[in-house]
Amino acid sequence: MNLPLTAASQTTLAGVAAVPPPAGNTVEPLLAALRSTDARQRGRAWQSAGSLGADAVRPLAALMQDPQFETARSARRAIERIVADAGRPGAEAKRQAIARELIAVLESRPPTRIARDLLWLASEVAGDNAVLALAAWLNHPDLREDARQVLHRLPGDAALAALRAAFASAPEEFKPNLAYSLRARGVSIAGYPDAKLLPTRPAAD
């Protein structure tokens, strides 16, 4: 079977379905579409949200508390699209604006589930000036490990300094987690050996 070098190779990437933005391409129509009971309408809405920018972050974060879990999920995915768009090369101002908005929402102490998602989104685009706000979550009993992971991802000396400071004051049971992140950045830590190879579950019955 000989097929020529033509048909498949001439298909362009632009041929894949693109999602049209909602009417007006502003926040209110987006929120209304995300509240729709029509899954396809919600899907079109969050998939087209990328270009909306920082103004959409707070209302979308609020919508993440919607009791309809599919609406809440769609709101989170809309913020994910915004973060993805803001992180592209050459969009530095937009990236900074998105990071500021994410931090502002986090400083309002949203519920744990939402804060966890926003912490991880911040880890993708936040810079040094967000470190203190992110490090504050190291004191949260349910989110301190997420905060440690987020600071682990952030490059730069500010994140390293925050991890050092946290290690100095952390409760004993959390110090191994921080020691791991510090060692990953080349910091020598006495004690608190890594427990990654130690079994913690008993053998099966």
Place this chain on the structure above:
Amino acid sequence: MNDTTRVKQSMPHHRQPRPAAARPAPALSRRRFLRWAGGALAAGAAMDLPQLVDRRVLAAPGRPGANDRIILGHIGVGGMGGGHLRGMAVRQTHGQVTVAAVCDADRKRLATAAEIAGPGAKAYRDYRSILERKDIDAVVIATPDHWHAVQTVHAAQCGKHVYVEKPACCTIEEGKAMVAAGRENRVAIQVGSQGRSQPEAYLAHRYIANGMLGRVREVVCWHYPSPADTNPVPDSEPPADLDWDMWLGPLRWRPYNARYCHGTFRWIMESGGGQIRDRGAHVMSNALYFMNADHTGPVSIEATGTLPSHGLWDTAIEMEVAYQFKNPDWTLYWRQPGERIPYYRSDARIRDGYGAIYRGDKDSLIVWAGDGQTFTEAKALEYRVPPGGQDVYRSPGHVEDWFHGIRTGAPTIMNIQAGAATAFLTILANLSLILGRKLQWDPVQQEIVGDEHARRLMSRPQRYPYHL
């Protein structure tokens, strides 16, 4: 087939000579060895010299000898892991292996596995208990994808040889760590992209390697779409039999959701990565192998696609990816669904919902499926290598090839460098899709270039203590 006949003229990357320090000794028959060793031992004893023996014949620490049973632990025993366990249980009855341990985060699956493995196997809920055991030579890892890298690295650090299911890894950092762990600990790692070991893959490879297509300029893969989550449910408490914390392992914490596992993790980006990471790890593994590109990668990756409108599952339903390779220049396309090419024998029932066509300037060749089922066209099956032509490595079977690597130190056909290179293709495609932009890739440094956001996503911080 002995080593001298494995590769006649041109060796694929995974068979290229190792540096002298790591190169296995020449082939030595057992009879020849005994004659040689007898003399050497006598001479050594007389002269008080160190006694030198060939590691490929006698056991060495961490390397079973030719006639030794390989002592195995199975980590992850549902789904593919259950299939591997059943296969090894058969080999156990033939005296090839001993299944000494099984492990799973799900008690029901673990109980079933313990029955299959037999009374000699101990059941564990924590894979690290297996890694602690000095008597275990090797582990078969068939956990969800987000565990592959961590468990492979840990096993290698404990001196265990590894068979790890595909895809090898979920991030670029994980793949690099796996390669480093395999190299530093000198263990044989086989990634479960078993298409390369299939008889017709060998014939397709040989056909291409002998220039029958001319210069291959593009490889086009097709695959049917990923499913959508048509029955989304809210998060809930995990089943009593499931250790959800251990199942999540390196992933960020999230509440249990019944649509997440078992099996359906495949449709979630942070774990399974969709069809491209699942079957792409087969179809594109073959592409890299046949194109002699295991050691390199593309310079650019551009993906677009259609995401599910709702539900927990977030991997692309349809997807189009173009990978541009340089020196030599060729393009790899992943098209989901693309244009399915029906298998040429209408009387044969094979999976032709995925595969690839290799297009050269002289001819083209189709390879259907690419996993445990791999089929190609009659012209490749009937091809005879002419005088002066070249043969390529013919795997004795994917597991047998791994055993050979364990016993001899020879690179396996789907070694971890190849496994990581294949997984990187799929990871980069998903990153390009998520970010909505083309990515530039440095195949030497194995890094994304010129995109700080994307570079951050080359790794994913892992939950302590489930980390690399």
